[in-house]
Amino acid sequence: MILVVAEQRGGALNPATWETVAAAQQTGESITVALVGADVQKLAAELAAAEVAEVLAVEHDALEPYTPDGFVAALAQVMEKACPELVLFPHTYQTRDYAPALAARLGRVFIPDCIASKVRDGQRVFVRPMFQGKFMADVLPQGPAPHFASFQIGACRADACARGAAPAPVREAAVEIDAAAIRQRPEAPFKEAKQAVDLTQAERIVAVGRGIKGQEHLPVAQDLAKALDAELAASRPICDSGWLPMDRQIGSSGQTVAPKLYLAVGISGAIQHLVGMKGARTIVAVNKDADAPIFEVADYGIVGDLFEVVPAIMAALEGEA
Amino acid sequence: MKIAVCIKQVVTRDWPLRVAESATWVRDDDASFEMNEPDAYALEEALRLKELLGGEVVVCSAGPARVSQVIREALARGADRAIHVEGEALAAAEADAVAAALAGAMEGESFDLVLTGLQSDDQGFGQTGVVLAERLGLPHATIIMEVDVADDGGSLRVKRELESGWFQWVSMPLPALLTIQSGINQLRYATLRGIMAAKRKEILTVPAQSAETAGQRILELYVPEKSSATRFIDGSAPEAARELVRLLREEARVL
Ligand SMILES: Cc1cc2nc3c(=O)[nH]c(=O)nc-3n(C[C@H](O)[C@H](O)[C@H](O)COP(=O)(O)OP(=O)(O)OC[C@H]3O[C@@H](n4cnc5c(N)ncnc54)[C@H](O)[C@@H]3O)c2cc1C
Numbered sequence: 001m002i003l004v005v006a007e008q009r010g011g012a013l014n015p016a017t018w019e020t021v022a023a024a025q026q027t028g029e030s031i032t033v034a035l036v037g038a039d040v041q042k043l044a045a046e047l048a049a050a051e052v053a054e055v056l057a058v059e060h061d062a063l064e065p066y067t068p069d070g071f072v073a074a075l076a077q078v079m080e081k082a083c084p085e086l087v088l089f090p091h092t093y094q095t096r097d098y099a100p101a102l103a104a105r106l107g108r109v110f111i112p113d114c115i116a117s118k119v120r121d122g123q124r125v126f127v128r129p130m131f132q133g134k135f136m137a138d139v140l141p142q143g144p145a146p147h148f149a150s151f152q153i154g155a156c157r158a159d160a161c162a163r164g165a166a167p168a169p170v171r172e173a174a175v176e177i178d179a180a181a182i183r184q185r186p187e188a189p190f191k192e193a194k195q196a197v198d199l200t201q202a203e204r205i206v207a208v209g210r211g212i213k214g215q216e217h218l219p220v221a222q223d224l225a226k227a228l229d230a231e232l233a234a235s236r237p238i239c240d241s242g243w244l245p246m247d248r249q250i251g252s253s254g255q256t257v258a259p260k261l262y263l264a265v266g267i268s269g270a271i272q273h274l275v276g277m278k279g280a281r282t283i284v285a286v287n288k289d290a291d292a293p294i295f296e297v298a299d300y301g302i303v304g305d306l307f308e309v310v311p312a313i314m315a316a317l318e319g320e321a
Numbered sequence: 322m323k324i325a326v327c328i329k330q331v332v333t334r335d336w337p338l339r340v341a342e343s344a345t346w347v348r349d350d351d352a353s354f355e356m357n358e359p360d361a362y363a364l365e366e367a368l369r370l371k372e373l374l375g376g377e378v379v380v381c382s383a384g385p386a387r388v389s390q391v392i393r394e395a396l397a398r399g400a401d402r403a404i405h406v407e408g409e410a411l412a413a414a415e416a417d418a419v420a421a422a423l424a425g426a427m428e429g430e431s432f433d434l435v436l437t438g439l440q441s442d443d444q445g446f447g448q449t450g451v452v453l454a455e456r457l458g459l460p461h462a463t464i465i466m467e468v469d470v471a472d473d474g475g476s477l478r479v480k481r482e483l484e485s486g487w488f489q490w491v492s493m494p495l496p497a498l499l500t501i502q503s504g505i506n507q508l509r510y511a512t513l514r515g516i517m518a519a520k521r522k523e524i525l526t527v528p529a530q531s532a533e534t535a536g537q538r539i540l541e542l543y544v545p546e547k548s549s550a551t552r553f554i555d556g557s558a559p560e561a562a563r564e565l566v567r568l569l570r571e572e573a574r575v576l
């Protein structure tokens with residue numbers, strides 16, 4: 001049996017949950033979904049629509065809001081009773097926060113951030129990126145079951161999740177939690193004060209990455225943005241270095257945009273960046289590395305030095321104006 | 322405050338990496354190496370906390386002999402001393418094995434605060450810190466963008482990054498472990514004085530104890546198959562640029 005750990009916050013399921021259920025369905029094994037929180041019956045019923053054997057509602061007052069201590073304690077008990085062969089998670093910030101501790105407590109292996117699982121020489125292996133996406137690895141989990149793995153957001157399509165002919169049974173899984181033993185005291189999530197620039201409305205975006213080398217070279221990208229009547233945006237390291245304000249960052253921890261044109265210069269195309277821009281209608285990438293992952297999503301690519309290519313684009317725009 | 326910072330040495334970002342003949346790891350014997358970027362931010366945060374609250378910053382690194390390079394660099398930036406858990410196999414080890422090696426060497430030190438980067442640029446497990454917390458019995462929080470230590474020094478309030486621009490404050494008692502996100506602060510670089518001073522700082526080298534760890538075996542490492550329909554535009558920069566502008570105007574119609 002495969003146990004899928006669903007994720008919810010504030011009365012809504014994280015849509016990545018459906019992707020992970022879809023990934024589990026591809027194995028053809030029997031699936032149980034566990035949902036953890038204080039009052040999850042409604043969401044458990046929602047999950048029961050998927051083609052799965054059972055949904056476990058793991059409820060306790062001490063499990064809302066989320067804490068790593070609470071979730072490790074609860075899910076360790078669930079694992080002991082359910083005895084799954086495999087436990088799958090969506091690779092969210094929350095999974096990153098507690099699943100490694102859960103695996104360590106149970107002495108189990110946890111293969112994170114997978115994009116697929118497949119059978120190789122009769123064994124189930126997991127495919128995950130390494131070295132910032134430059135390589136993929138087929139990884140074989142070792143040691144006793146259950147093995148843990150998490151699936152990268154977007155690795156499976158949520159709409160690939162098959163629905164059952166009838167709702168799956170929802171069962172309560174009782175857990176004992178000592179609220180006093182939970183060491184983290186979380187406050188309510190918040191967003192930083194309203195952002196000065198709203199890139200989600202931009203029709204055209206020029207995004208600059210670490211290939212720009214130094215703050216003193218930023219005008220290269222700024223001028224291109226101006227010439228294209230585009231907003232200037234950036235990958236995270238540019239904002240981390242303080243070269244551009246945080247509200248110009250695109251990606252999982254920045255803004256998600258879908259402009260008509262997204263022109264990425266000197267951006268490698270890490271998954272955390274791609275999730276924020278792959279919905280753009282036309283993507284152009286300028287990168288000196290022909291193997292850069294950004295070319296996996298680009299419609300047009302120029303392999304070359306941005307310090308030559310960008311001025312040439314400016315000249316071409318002027319020449320035809 | 323006695324602060325530990327765990328630092329990993331990784332292959333330099335721009336190094337043209339190739340898969341090794343074994344097809345289970347990269348060819349890195351001639352590579353150049355650097356400090357894992359989020360770990361550099363963790364070190365900076367530790368140095369700032371020490372400047373604010375006093376105490377000591379101890380660099381802990383698990384890896385083969387070559388990691389002494391990043392240890393020296395951390396000492397040059399201002400760390401006080403270092404523990405090097407040495408083992409050849411740690412170079413390509415999984416997070417659980419690295420955390421076990423670090424935990425063995427750190428247990429007796431009774432650190433008030435342990436900082437790690439949130440993940441490494443090579444294997445990218447994002448687990449070493451969290452597993453280390455579990456092994457040391459410490460409360461933890463991950464992907465941290467701000468650290469406030471309470472006036473009495475007994476607890477912490479930290480800002481966790483969540484997805485899509487959300488954040489959350491979390492409090493917990495000390496001792497604790499935090500995994501630090503890049504961008505939490507602005508990095509300092511080593512000064513000549515710092516580099517000179519580092520030469521006199523203590524590096525305690527201890528052999529990695531073999532520990533029972535869960536285990537994940539890389540069967541094969543390979544360059545991902547290209548599935549994209551990218552239209553690559555060849556030619557000199559001016560030629561490619563002219564063709565791109567034409568395509569954006571006439572084919573994509575986005576200009
Ligand atoms: C939890 C988490 C959240 C994250 N959130 C985000 C996020 O929201 N947004 C985000 O962007 N990242 C995010 N990241 C970071 C992400 O993993 C990558 O590290 C980052 O996107 C890399 O930025 P980059 O492409 O600019 O830099 P690099 O990966 O260093 O790439 C630089 C590129 O420039 C090219 N280049 C260099 N010189 C030249 C030249 N002269 N001409 C042309 N090309 C050149 C190189 O070939 C390379 O491909 C996050 C990471 C984590 C762990």
